[in-house]
Amino acid sequence: MPAARTPASQFVRVAEQGRPRLRITVDGAPVEALAGDTVLTALLLAGRRVRTAEFGGGERAGFCLMGACQDCWIALGDGRRVRACTTPVSDGLAVATR
């Protein structure tokens, strides 16, 4: 098996690719997503990070993906705080992860 290069994104789409595309922004930068993606899915298709942990400072990328572990809380552009894994993306959504 060939040695894996460090991937730039965490998640990889294996199905359901034929959905309407939409655009969100993450920390100001444009990111493409598909209708039905959660914010966490969109973040982890674009990278390998959701937030920085307060205590210990390590990066986090979600854990349970079902709204139990509370490790994916981020802010939206309007200041609201949401759990990334249970929040669907919408066109024009602004996400702040720092």
Added chain:
Amino acid sequence: MSDPRVVIVGAGPAGVRAAEAFVAAGLRPVVIDEADAAGGQIYRRPPAGFARPPSALYGLEAGKARRLHAAFAALRDRIDHRPGTLAWNVWDRVLHTVRDGVLAQVPYDALVLCTGAMDRVIPLPGWTLPGVFTLGGAQVALKAQGCAVGRRVAFLGTGPLLYLVAHQYRKAGAGVAAVLDTSPYGLRVRSLPGLLALPALVAKGLWYEARLRAAGVPIRTGVTPLAAAGEGAVAALEYADGAGARRRVSCDAVALGYGLKPETQLAELAGCRLAYDEPQDLWLPECDALGRAGNGLYLAGDGARIGGADAAEAAGRLAALACLGDLGLAADGAEVLRLRRRLRRQARFRLALEAAFPFPASHAAGLPDDVVLCRCEGVTAGQVRAAGLEKEAAEVNRAKALVRLGMGRCQGRVCGTAGRHVLAAALGRPVAAVGQLRAQAPVKPLNLAAAAAAAPDTPL
């Protein structure tokens, strides 16, 4: 005289079958669910617009999934369905909910809690790195988002779910780096007589394993996890194999899980006591064989006892029948007996499953001091041990008060299991003796502004 007010929390297998029984008896229960669509976790439905058929989503369980979804669809006009709604508290026969930032109070005469379960995890060095997820989470990503959690996923832990999710990943064309089971293979063989209480499930388990082997996926049993390694994100998983040799598997994701544990917070808030179950190493809410917990409270499904989807369907119906009987509405005694028999068989299977895939408590107890135990607060295993040895914490709630274990956003959901074992081992006491982290409202984080909006005229 108006109908008794029945409220069901959870629209998974247990909640759906409970609702069905209440509707058949002529009632209109309120069904509260955090998800937007019914199905729970095992029969979770992807969002609207997803194309895969049930056979792709649920494999061998497709028939059951279809039937459950159809059952709920048939009920929808005859229940008060509240999706996207969190039940955050219960007090004085009133359930407190929030949906889209709006709080509501739902008074009840009978409350049926079908709150399901989440993965039980044991930390390992590096487990907070991006790329480490729970087994259940890996399944949700695939089922509900059409994504694999990585290009090469290492599956680590124990239990039948380990093989099921790895199989689902391989079948979906995702890269499965390895399946690493902490339970020695011999335990499965020894438990076979008990497991054959439900032969179909044994057959499925063997099938998943066979398919994985046929695809060339390395399967190792009797492993000891050592570390998730990587710079900034997971790049490899290190473990000791059954013979004790150090091994390393390249991966960019780890799916971690050692069985399930029930979500019992609402039951606790409703006044239910929890009792320690040693074979399963779980603190379970006390209720009778029909799910009665007293004071109008009924429990069913994985939120009461881990049993899987089939047991949850039976338990949901059974709890509803018990409730209907208690409310003075007719109940079929023969059916109650039938359901109880089914559940007893499930319980026998469950015991054998625990023996085949035991929770490796020693891995938790023996965690290195510098491993983060509490992800939310950054509390290490060493700090928990110090709480016991130097600060005289004899049980986990005192350890929490002193070193903040379980004080974060998840309120001990993730760290509670390992925390108990670390503290008990440090003190040299049985794990039951150190108790479990007490639940308090809100059951999940509740927005301050939403709470404020529910009390608009509060004077200074």
Added chain:
Amino acid sequence: MGGGLAGCSAALHLAGRGIPTVLLEKGQVGAQASGVNFGGVRQQGRHLAEVPLALRSRALWARMAELVGEDLEFRVTGHLRLARHAEDMALLERYAADVAALGLPLQLLGGNALRERFPWLSPAIPGASFCASDGQANPRLAGPAFGRAARRAGADVREGEEAVAVERDGRGFRTVTAAGLELRSRVLLNTAGAWGNRIAERFGEKAAMRTIAPQMVVTEPAPHVVQPVLGIVGGAIYLRQIERGNVIFGTGDGIADIATTRHHVLPANTLAGAAIACHLVPHLAPLQIIRVWTGIEGETEDFIPVIGPSGTTPGLFHAYGFSGHGFQLGPVVGLILSELVAEGRTESPIAPFAIGRFGSPGSR
């Protein structure tokens, strides 16, 4: 009797003087009001009778590491007591003058000064009184730390021991616990908090006291913006933000039962507290509440504690009924009790706290 902060502090100070001391605690030390209170360490806002004690206690808080081996996360963040309207400002001015005479300097701030210094505070607040030497600490750490320090100093601290009988005979006090332990002592200290009257009544006296359950709320961690501890005239809320970022606030009275030791938060109070918190500090609105709690406390009719010798029984001393604001006083109350025991007197003026103020012994 009673391993809250006052009792543990007394045990520490007595042991430090070489006086053999046993502390009986029916549960775990510092688990009741001492452990679940708001955590404010303040002199400001107290009944004038408490101020000299609070000043003396403040000196102990400054030496906490020396006293018990850890700082209990005490931070001198200041305490800001808000006015709701002009009448409150007048009240704050009068109070500042009164306590200045007692040796506690306060700073009065008008609207503009408030806005400049604390821009996160609602502009609806007309003014406030600031006490720079006040602060906050971690109540969960305090009782246990004092308990451990008392043990190290030689006190016999016994948890899980509930006294079921106590009486005085010719040879002194005889105490029996549920586990069958029998103790004889020359002196008995009643530091049993909300349960204080149970002991006092056996000796023919009691305080006019009811059981309360102050409720607290804590949020997830957030950037640390709110520096001082907040209070408000009328006491509708108290709020603080710890260094780790969590915001803690308290409002309302839950349900508590001293017979069963059970206590419950009333959801309506949580919501009311959230409304006040968002009103006073608007930028808190997006935060998530992650937990609520309450505990069991004793509140006297006149809202100040009972401290001092029994009115009926030589060798018996009381210190209970702290009415929701005993945390800052805990350390000095223990010191005062040790002085009363060892020297028969204390330098602190405790006359206003005499149990006899609730009526002559046996008359109620």
